[in-house]
Amino acid sequence: MRLQGISALLAATALASGFAMPASAETIKLGVLNDQSGVYTDLSGPGGVDAVRMAVEDAGGAINGNKIEIVSADHQNKPDIGTSIARQWYDQDHVDAIFDVPNSGVALAVQEVAREKHKIVIFSGPAASDLTGAKCSPVGVHWTYDTYGLAKGTGAAVTKSGGDSWFFLTADYAFGQALERDTAAVVTANGGKVLGEVRTPLASPDFSSFLLQAQASKAKIIGLANAGGDTITSIKQASEFGISSGGQKLAGLLVFLSDVNSLGLKTAQGLELTASFYWDLNDQTRAFSKRYFERNKKEPTMVQAGLYGAAKHYLEAVKSAGSTDADKVMAAMRANPVNDFMTKDGKVREDGKVVRDMYLFEVKKPEESKAPWDYYKLIRQIPAAEVTRPVEESACPLLKKG
């Protein structure tokens, strides 16, 4: 439980009004709504806002003479705060598109606000594949990664290499449940079985009790269906309680660069993880990351890198549509291929899912790491077709028409 919880009650109503700025009809306004103080700050947060700013700067700060403005806010991982800011932005502050929204619980709520107001929202931080599944929206785009892709990446790789019995530690909200569901499906499809799961409250300071339950299950693999601080705590305490020396392996189903940086290679080595971006992948990713590093003193996570790509693609669509009208921009975003330093010929599908390749990485051993932030080695590039939910499996009504 967070201290901000108390201030949140007081601030919920007053918070959003502080961001109001007089906006003329000629301004293109982007709103970055993410976690700026809680467990997901390091993986998106102010760094994510800066990535959007970089995209705006690269677009020259204006499109067809219309100035581009950025506003940002902290949703404190609370759906009620997230939706009240989103409403304020769309209704009163003339924000044309909202970006990021990590925390699937908040994202699913903001998706509904955007649908109701018929304004664009582009998700980079959240993971739940429901955003482009049953809860898909004609004005919602899921940009960077999703639980389906993570499951197909890490889940399949671990199961195929002999990890055929699983126990899940699941963050007890929309994201964790989606990740557990999607991974369990992949495990079963590959001949493995799921022995059990325990639902852990978000931001629990102590995971030892849950880890002991996982140990007692005798499952070969302990699947961590959590993120950020929860992943860090569970990996760290698993090593304290000698989980791996007992023959069980951890599978981090969503591991960010910022998590590995915090854990240190000594604790994190050998972890397999799926991501859509790593700074040291090729010359283009290195070039972007160098610019980002100079401004933020950190290498970007995939969420932050994805935000640059999302903002770039959005602004290009505004330019080619010659309008900020949601339908016209969405049509242009779907028509234009996605090409940037992390995506080659990606595509925004009808359900809002960005179809792109992902990568399976392994965390290096301390002696393999040559420089600061030299953390991952590439195991394989996973083709887009493998990590994107096929149209026929999707529950999204938008894919069904015609």
Place this chain on the structure above:
Amino acid sequence: MYVIPLLGIPPQVLFGQLLLGLINGAFYAMLSLGLAVIFGLLNIINFAHGALYMMGAFVAWLMLEYLGIGYWPALILSPLLVGAFGVLLEKAFLHRIYKLDHLYGLLLTFGMALIIEGLFRNYYGVSGQAYDAVPDLLKGGFNLGFMFLPIYRGWVVVASLIICFGTWFAIERTKLGSYLRAATENPKLVQAFGINVPRMITLTYGFGVALAAMAGVLAAPIYHVSPLMGSDIIIVVFAVVVIGGMGSIVGAVVSGFGLGLIEGMTKVFYPEASNTVIFVVMAIVLLVKPAGLFGKAA
């Protein structure tokens, strides 16, 4: 190993969970102890306690990172430094509001907590830092048959018991403690006997803060040293203090350990409720005994 199912839970899981509950209870006890001392003697609801606990852990990490100072010296130095910081806070802000309603102290310390946490978050991010300075003596663990007990966690329980007993003894059984208790009852009269009451109160606050910092150092190797670690735990600790009875030292310690155990059990039977159960207990206790289990009725 022969396993007798008990309520559908194998005993090794049950014993393991009880032990883990005891370990978490040790932290609750140490933190609520500091709060109880501060409230009992200063009448201040110290909302900055979590932030100061976090500061204790961070100071230990900073000393290791930049000065190469190890665990044992940090266990003493960090509480001293953070305690001195507490004295400063008391001198600069807190002593001005003793005469006012509790609410003002709560708001002031809550504000200080947000500022301290914000500063650390700004410089160090939220993911936290790994503190790998556990001395060899405390590394490794025992296989107890029903679970693997890391030695360090055992040490935390022992340290917590020593600290709790020491504090109780100092306040309830020594002459200095009797002055302190007298000063809270009737400061003017005690001052008339030639005792410097304001200084005593300042030092008491420093001591309470040092207790929080020491808990922070003990927590550093187990939890990640993160700016959020204080706010993660402080609300629970407040519930513990309320259940034990505001200002009651024995109450704080007993309910700290007791609630650690209850929370541990909940993590087995209904994990989703494990961060709520303490507040349910709090509500029940307040209905039955509004002053808390060990509190004196006002």
